[in-house]
Amino acid sequence: MLTEEFVSAICGAPLSSNTAIAKDVGIYCHTLSPTYSVKSTFKKSSAPVNCLALSETHIFTAQHEKAYVHVYSRPRGNQEAFVAFPERIRCITLIGDVLAIGTTEGRLMLWETCTGRLVSTPARHVQAVSCLAGTPYHILTGSDDSDVHVWSLPQLLEIDSTAEHEPLRSLSHHRAAITGLSVSPSVSSDTNFCVSASKDKSCIIWNYQTGDALRTLLFPSFPLCLSLDPSSRAICVSCEDGALYLAEVFAEKPLLGPGAEEATTVVQISSPFGAIQPDVGPASCLSVSYDGATLLTGHPRGQIMQWDMVANQSPVELANLNAAVTNVAFLSPFPSDKPTTTVNIVKPSQAERSYTLAVQFDASYSSSRADTRFDSMLNTPGFDAKTLEEAVAAFHQPAAAELSTSTAAADQDLKKQNEELWEIINEQRALHKQALKRQTETKGGK
Known part of the structure; x- marks a missing residue:
């Protein structure tokens, strides 16, 4: 049976002297379905909002008002590393095997x-x-x-680049601090978009590859956090007044695409999806499940609430962690297609100029089978002479290889078209013969 899991993080001192909850636990790994339970915990962490990142093997948390990141190993269930950085950290996110860090000095x-x-x-x-x-x-x-700011990841990670890092473009329509960002999973320049939330009581939908503002949403109070559902059909927003709002992107009156109003038209969002009780407080973090049916919200008084996105029923309190819940994130239920696994992280260093990739291959290798070329290259320092010669030869004759491939493909397409044409001709001939036969039979009968 497929299990649904999520991770939560807290920040700050315990709210009460509840002896049933360990005081030094800062990260909780939960199982949501088929039955809710706390699967495991990690100690010594105090992660503020936007300071939790997850991978298949590790959990990363930046510490409140510190220049530290704590790294936890999920398979081993312990803290693997304590990593120091040059500046205090305000937020983090993980992109593949790259941890992106935003600092209090405005640096990435x-x-x-x-x-x-x-x-x-x-x-x-x-x-x-x-x-x-x-x-x-x-x-x-x-x-x-x-x-x-919108940055190109390949440009930032380019090795030996002497160019000074600059953002591709800036999105500058807001008039107050940005409180949340969420981006659609699409990589097409025509369909991808992001949503930004600000203390100016608005959210803006952008085409971040062109810099165009596609739609502005206004709320009764300023948004604290937001999230797109996995298929980018709806925007979930938590506001300071304790209300949760749900803006459907492709509803009866769509915000984007055919049938949408002009981009300059501002949409007022006034009807909340749900409201939080005053004793719980507004949600400081939220996350939507991968099937889009469940919304989890974390609150400053320790509660984690579960919302049914389909039935729109009253929320259910899953847990009370006795401290401000600042981060909630679902774990992906899909298996990774990466060929490698990060067993141990390598601490950052700016002094090195040569780096060693430390990963574990996921493919199982049998000692009884014959060695492949890949095996021999793994056991050879650098690249052998034969591999280099073949690579140089491939660079000298790329056009001929492409031309040969394209010519073969064109010949195959032409052959297929000829066969289809002959089928049509033969069908027409058969129909013509049948028509002539019927005409002859009709004349003979007369």
């Missing part, structure tokens, strides 16, 4: 967890980076200065 740092390589940009924000969102090709940084 990228740590390759498998090599230890650390890339740092100049302070392009004039205030702290408050939130991050990432895709395989882009990183978005939101700041207290009200701007959202």
Whole structure:
């Protein structure tokens, strides 16, 4: 049976002297379905909002008002590393094996967890980076200065680049601090978009590859956090007044696409999806399940609430962690297609100029089978002479190889078209013969 799991993190001292809850636990791993339970816990962590990142093997948490990241091994169930950085950390997110870090000085740092390589940009924000969102090709940084910068991930990770790191573009329509960012999983330049939330009581939907503002949503109070559902059909927003709002992107009156109003039209969102009781407090973090049916919210008085997105019933309290819940994130139920696994992270270093990739191959190798070329290359320092010669020869004749491939494909298509044409001709001939036969029989009968 498929299990549904999520991770939560807390920040701050215990709210009461509840002896049933361990005081030094900072991270909880929960099982939501088929039956709710706390699967495991990790100690010595105090992670503020937007300071939790998850991978299949590790949990990363930045510490409140500190320049530290705690790294926990999920398979071993313990703290693996304590990592120090040059500046205090405000937010983090994980993109593959790269941990993106936003600092209080307005800087973006990228740590390759498998090599230890650390890339740092100049302070392009004039205030702290408050939130991050990432895709395989882009990183978005939101700041207290009200701007959202869009960065190219391949350019930032380019080795031996002498160019000074600059964002591709800035999204500058907000008038107050950015409180949340969420980006759609699409990688198409026509369909991908991101949503930013701000203390100016608005959320803006952007095409972040062009810099166009597609729609502005206004709320009764300023948003604290937001999340897109996995298929980017709806935007979930928690506001300071304790209300939860749900804006459907492709509803009867769509926000985007055919049938949508002009981008300059502002949409007022006034009807909440649900409201939090005053004794619980507004949600400081939220996460939508991968099937889009469940919404989890974390609250400053320790509660984790479960909302049914389909039936729209009253929320259910899953747990009370006796401290402010600042991060909630679902674990992906899908198996990874990565060929490698990070067993141990490599601490960051700016002094090194050569790096070693420390990963474990997931493929099972049998000692009884014959060695492949890949095996021999793994056991050879660097690249052998034969591999280099073949690579150089491939660079000298790429056009001929492409031409040969394209010619063969064209011949195959032409042959297929000829066969289809002959089928049509033969069918027409058979129909013509049948028509002539019927005409002859009709004349003979007369």
